[in-house]
Amino acid sequence: MEKILISHNRHWNQPYSGLYPRDLLRKLVQNLSVKHVQVLQGIRRSGKSTLFKLLINKLIESEDPLEILYVNLEDPFFIKYNEAPEKIYEIVETARKLTGNKVKYLFLDEVQAISGWEKYVKTVYDNEAFEKIFITGSNSSLLNGEFATLLTGRYLSSMVYPLSFSEILKIKGITAYLQLVRSRAEILSIVDSMLKYGAFVEIMDSDEEHKRDIIASYYDAILLKDCVSNNPIRDIKSFQELSYYLISNIAAPFSYGSLARAVGIHDKSAKEFIQYLQSAYLLFELKLFSWSLKEQQNNKKKPYVIDNGFLNLSFQFSSKSGALLENLVFSEFCKSGKDLYFYDKKFECDFIIKNADHTLEAVQVCYELTDRNAKREVRALKKMDAAHQTISKTIITYNQETTIDGVKAIPFWKYFHHLS
Numbered sequence: 001m002e003k004i005l006i007s008h009n010r011h012w013n014q015p016y017s018g019l020y021p022r023d024l025l026r027k028l029v030q031n032l033s034v035k036h037v038q039v040l041q042g043i044r045r046s047g048k049s050t051l052f053k054l055l056i057n058k059l060i061e062s063e064d065p066l067e068i069l070y071v072n073l074e075d076p077f078f079i080k081y082n083e084a085p086e087k088i089y090e091i092v093e094t095a096r097k098l099t100g101n102k103v104k105y106l107f108l109d110e111v112q113a114i115s116g117w118e119k120y121v122k123t124v125y126d127n128e129a130f131e132k133i134f135i136t137g138s139n140s141s142l143l144n145g146e147f148a149t150l151l152t153g154r155y156l157s158s159m160v161y162p163l164s165f166s167e168i169l170k171i172k173g174i175t176a177y178l179q180l181v182r183s184r185a186e187i188l189s190i191v192d193s194m195l196k197y198g199a200f201v202e203i204m205d206s207d208e209e210h211k212r213d214i215i216a217s218y219y220d221a222i223l224l225k226d227c228v229s230n231n232p233i234r235d236i237k238s239f240q241e242l243s244y245y246l247i248s249n250i251a252a253p254f255s256y257g258s259l260a261r262a263v264g265i266h267d268k269s270a271k272e273f274i275q276y277l278q279s280a281y282l283l284f285e286l287k288l289f290s291w292s293l294k295e296q297q298n299n300k301k302k303p304y305v306i307d308n309g310f311l312n313l314s315f316q317f318s319s320k321s322g323a324l325l326e327n328l329v330f331s332e333f334c335k336s337g338k339d340l341y342f343y344d345k346k347f348e349c350d351f352i353i354k355n356a357d358h359t360l361e362a363v364q365v366c367y368e369l370t371d372r373n374a375k376r377e378v379r380a381l382k383k384m385d386a387a388h389q390t391i392s393k394t395i396i397t398y399n400q401e402t403t404i405d406g407v408k409a410i411p412f413w414k415y416f417h418h419l420s
Contacts, residue, residue: 002094002098005071006098008071009095015057016053016057020163020171021167022051022163023167025055027158028055028158029055037134038133039134039155040135041140041142041159042136043162043282044280045202047162048109048136052070052134053070056107059105064104066099067101067102067104068103069091069095069103069105070107071091071108073108073114073117074109082114083116088120103130104132105131105132107134108121108136110137111135111136111142112141117135118150121151122150125154136160138226138280139226139230139279139281140278140279140280141279162198162201163200163201164199164335164416165418166417166418168194169190169417172186191398191413197212198310199309200218200307211309212313215312216313218310219310223282227239227279227280231279233273235265238265238269238273246274247311247313247314250305250311250326251303251323251327253300254303257270284305284330286303288341289341289342302342304326308324308331311324311327321367322367329350329412336416338353339353340353340354343387345387349362349363349380351363351365352384359390360391361391361393362393363394363395364381364394366395368398368400369395369409374404375404377395377407378404382407394407394408394409394415395409396412397411397412399411
């Protein structure tokens with residue numbers, strides 16, 4: 001175990017290097033001032049471990065590095081501890097003996113790998129054994145059930161997503177709006193890459209020939225490790241078929257019955273399978289906008305995935321550019337924390353944003369505006385405004401900017417840049 005802990009804790013010798021900055025870091029640093037357990041949730045490979053390391057780098061500016069312990073519990077070495085949460089005490093004690101220092105800050109990465117981990121965390125939290133505890137997980141069930149009950153009001157949770165467009169711009173050194181406007185060709189190249197391959201860090205840094213294979217490996221790991229291993233799925237083949245069907249029909253309204261018929265399973269199984277995909281943060285089920293929760297639940301939904309790279313596994317860019325842009329817009333809205341819906345009553349509106357003050361924003365997504373579709377897109381937004389008054393109506397395009405009958409059309413890269 002000593003060699004494993006040394007390999008996990010390179011910060012004992014020097015700060016971590018080669019890490020991309022993440023916008024969420026500022027919030028995590030602010031949260032250091034409160035005792036609450038810090039929880040990071042999000043899809044596998046989204047950057048939760050990187051955020052831990054960025055936070056550790058920040059901590060060692062004022063704290064002894066030897067008092068900070070990081071453990072990735074998905075390391076194969078810890079498989080034998082899967083059913084033994086008490087072994088975490090042994091891990092911490094081994095670190096203390098190695099460094100000669102008490103552990104003040106404990107980072108437990110992919111904590112769901114240890115069954116019963118929540119009882120350990122609750123105990124050491126109540127005993128004030130550490131200054132602060134940090135945990136990550138790749139399944140939303142992490143904060144359901146016993147953990148939520150044991151630590152109600154004692155934890156802070158943040159979602160970690162693949163890189164946002166604005167984060168990628170900063171990584172590329174584009175930090176001001178003037179640079180953005182002057183670098184049109186480079187910006188469109190970034191957007192093209194996000195449309196086709198998504199925004200996972202490893203994908204962004206990989207050669208073109210390897211991108212799809214890496215995405216496929218992520219997809220397989222999510223289905224097997226985060227879905228099949230954590231849920232009572234007996235018909236694995238049908239589960240895989242449903243997942244593939246959904247990413248092949250992104251943004252197309254569905255009912256559980258229609259999905260069940262398409263794959264040849266029971267309605268109840270279709271609903272359960274979607275819940276498992278959502279728990280792993282792979283798939284999101286967008287609900288119809290209504291002020292009635294019952295109406296939201298009982299109407300059709302639309303499927304989106306959190307990263308466009310997964311769509312690359314099912315269809316080609318040339319034939320599905322509109323769906324790819326719509327999914328990319330959806331993922332950027334998620335990263336911005338928007339409360340999203342769609343509208344489909346006599347007319348369609350791609351996205352309705354409900355703000356905290358209950359005002360609404362209407363957004364249409366159109367890859368390329370033409371004489372044939374421009375009036376239709378504007379008409380839908382006007383009808384939406386008549387049905388439920390909105391504070392803004394916008395058409396997001398790939399690279400067109402214009403105003404049509406008082407409605408602004410704006411390129412994706414201008415809408416989501418978030419630069420000053």
